[in-house]
Amino acid sequence: MARANDAVASALEEYAELFAMTGGDAFRVRSYQKAAKAIAGFPEDIAATAVRSVPGVGEAIAKKVEEYLERGSFRQLDDLRAKVPDGVRKLTRIASLGPKKAVFLFQELGIDSPEALAGAIVQGRLKGVSGFGPKTEENLLRGIEQLERNSARVHVGVAMDLAERIIDSLSAERIAYAGSLRRMKDTVGDIDILAVGPVSLMDDFKSRPYVAEVIASGEKKTSIRTTEGIQVDLRVVPAESWGAAMQYFTGSKEHNVHLREITVKKGWKLSEYGLFDGDRVIAAEHEEDIYQALGMPWIPPTLREDGGEIAAALRGELPVLVTVDDLRGDLHTHTDLTDGIASLEDMVAAARARGHSYYAVTDHAPDLAMQRMTLDKALEQRERLRALQSRHPEMRLLHGTELNIAPDGSVDWPAEVLAGFDVCVASVHSHFTQSREEMTRRFITACENPHVHIIGHPTTRKIGGRPPVDADWDEVFRAAARTGTAMEIDSFPDRSDLPADLVRLARHHGVKFSIDSDAHAVPHLDNQRFGVGIAQRAWLTSDDVINTWPLERLLTFLGR
Template identity: 60%
Template sequence: MARPNAEVEALLQEYADLIAITGGDAFKARAYEKAARAIGGYPADISTLDADGLREIPNVGRSIAEKVTEYLRTGRIALVEERRARIPAGVRELITIPTLGPKKALRLYEDLHISSVSELAAAVEADALADLKGFGEKTQDNIRHGIELLRRAGARVPLAPATDTAEGIVAELSGVTGCRRCAYAGSLRRMRETVGDLDVLVAAERSAPFMDALCELPVTVEVVARGTKKTSVRTGKGLQVDLRVVPPESWGAAMQYFTGSRAHNIRTRTIAVHQGLKLSEYGLFDTGSGEPVASRTEEDVYARLGLPWIPPTLREDRGEIEAALHGELPEVVTERDIRGDLHTHTDLTDGLASLETMVEAAAERGYAYYAVTDHAPDLYMQRMTDEKVLAQRERLRELDGSRRRMRLLHGTELNIGPEGEVDWPDEFLAGFDLCVASLHSHFGLGRRAMTRRLVRACENPYVHVIGHPTTRLIGRRPGVDADWDEVFAACARTGTALEVNAQPDRLDLGDADILRAREHGVRFAVNSDAHSVPHLGQLRYGVGTAQRGWLTRDDVINTWPLTRLRRFLRKGGRS
């Protein structure tokens, strides 16, 4: 279930948006945004804190702490509801469109009486915005693209909140008397970047107690359909949950069937037919006699079909069946394989926790090494200076000396400029253990210019990793336009790794691009890009994406021992 931290983060961010819509104080709106981020990333459960404890969270002052306390006590914040009442519902709908800010949404409502996404789409197509100040051709193109992104996302839910909901439901149902097994399946088990609905399976002799339990969970707001074999409910976030209870002896077949994908299942059923068998959610049966031949475990089902067990993240009919038949299925990277995180931030720039706190949290995860990579000075709002980063390096070296089990690496996240240039001259960059370089601006450059920009960054002897390479934000911002095959070839040629950024709204590179880059011989780094202690745990989503891209331990540089990693970081033989 959602942590109170996440609920309050969303509410405070909404309040910041409402302030902006009504033309309120920009500094006040920014204060609420900062507080929202700080609470969302705070490691402790805020429901356990009193007002004094809340004020210890960065950017949370007395007034905001009082509002948080009000929410924890009553489930609402009166001031937010008052502000909501002042804003037409249509305007609140318009600001869900990526690229459309609150001020422009209010202008559209006041000047053209547009109060829905469909009305805005029609107005754009009819060229009805042409005479509205501030809505030139480029703005209209951005709005058109934002509507397309919104519609493409539809009712799909991002991976992280879907996982939180599913794990909460599985935990609750696992405690019901008679539960033999309980797990989620479907696209969430395959680690798709967004999820349409949740499939939850229970193995038990009786189904009624589990159907009752699901309908009575706090997360359930609507019972869509209820039966003895399947019950569907909807959560407060609009996510449909389908629960199926199967006999314990059918568990493996049910997990295989309901994990999918549909295309993968068609292939496995076809193999079954050719062997005189029938495969369903209840088991693998002899077609002639009707006798079951395998069903208790997925391994049994796949083995009877003449296949090894295929990891769920590979089940997309992208060659996994052929690879399995020929003994060429990759042993995909797992979270246990990750020896260290190579892209993280502290409160020296835009992180929420101190260097010491982040290092301690990384050590608790059992890492062999850990890199701190705060932003460089060209990202001007972070106010990085030479003096600050050198002082951080000195402190990190002190901590490294006290931690023999986890080695600390001092890095930075550079900004790739429009011409492929990066912050700091070569002689300064030479002092870092590693440099991640990322795009943070100028996303609209043309294809040729963007390709040249990225290739030049790869060619820099002090750039080791290209961070969140496409810059996409899932459902909100598309990736930049570049000749990615040329970029992937440059990475392979120069020994520059591409990041699989584990932030759930990025997952960048995505699986399809990973598959293409891997064909070029590129190496990868699966990183959390953590800005707080809880973010370190998001690495799991990056690993899932890496698996979907068929990556093995050998493909991922932060699964390597430190000695091998250091050799890689001596890019181009540089000592």
């Protein structure tokens, strides 16, 4: 069953943001942000837990959480929502525009939405306003365009959580999600759910608390908009047509058009009800039977983009895609020594519970100053990890670090310190607007550092928040292949980085990959399934992914 943690954390984050925007004390703002992070990362369902047992949640915050769990909000949040228009909050979603500037624009210039800000820039109303020079205006317009592109879509983590909550809430003979979510696209516009069940299922669906609006309703299809603003379409299909419906509604459109072209040449018809030769049903109940009847093996949903998968299937050359079960470990995770929520001991125990053969702890290095890391702290953690190793002899514990790639491509710590780490992940955490040439050289220099094993979340994007950096990826990937540096597929769903198109390009150049959770709390370890989805969309096999390899092969790659 889905947990209430994310919804509670989201409410606390919203309150912290609104509190900051209305001049609230910075210390209290941070307290609510930390509490939100703690609740989101708490391994148990907050609705079934004593709220005050969560580290970082004091009495005042606990009361607000309890009220939220009872009625879906709390009084102080309602009060602040009344003071700050929703459009002003949306201003803070624009890259490079923080809460203080958003409030200034609203109070001084009456700008109450991204659309109003774009109009004010075009009209020249910001000229002469301190802090809003030509370069800032250019960046804001670019940020508004990006916000508009992303506003109709949510990242796969949000969509998956919602789909699983809905499926858990309904009683049906069969029920599953389809569409772009089943194809594991990194963003999703709306959610398609198919079910076999009685007509009364539709009334049950419409009565659920996650429904904010019923868009359309019928016996076979009902469309609703959720409280999160996401459209969900529920279709009730005949049991005997389940496979055909799953194939049809999974898509993509281009994949289905290509399949229909094949069926037409055979004189057959393919629809959501089945594959037909006249009135004769060739296949319908099982998706695999449809593909087999068309002369090919079942094609995994993650490949169904008409990117050559049908031709490969007809030739019998589909790859054996990497799966979650192939993963033997995780090479990028954090603890409460830096910006994680859980202790070293809890993260290691959770990794072991997942059946990992090896597990790396890679807390931030000192150049990310906000994390207050020092060499002494890192070495102390190494000793703690060694002590834990004796308690987990069946899982190899690796002491790593997430380094910061400076603008010139250098990283934290000298070579003699880096040599002591089992695994070094190097990531860009600042200076995102460097030129294409500068960013390309920055990555290549990092790849050429013999102590860097993996480039973390390479494009640095945050879906719906920060655009990817600009680099000549062909050149970067050539350098990575030449130096034996792996590229990370960061599985955190708001990153999904590298995206599938760049993974395919990197694979073309001979690059290997690491599918990592970038976990900052125990529940985040499950994120690896999203990274596997990206890898599958890029046609990766287990041989392409270093953390599917046996320990000895991995250690050889790491030079240990």
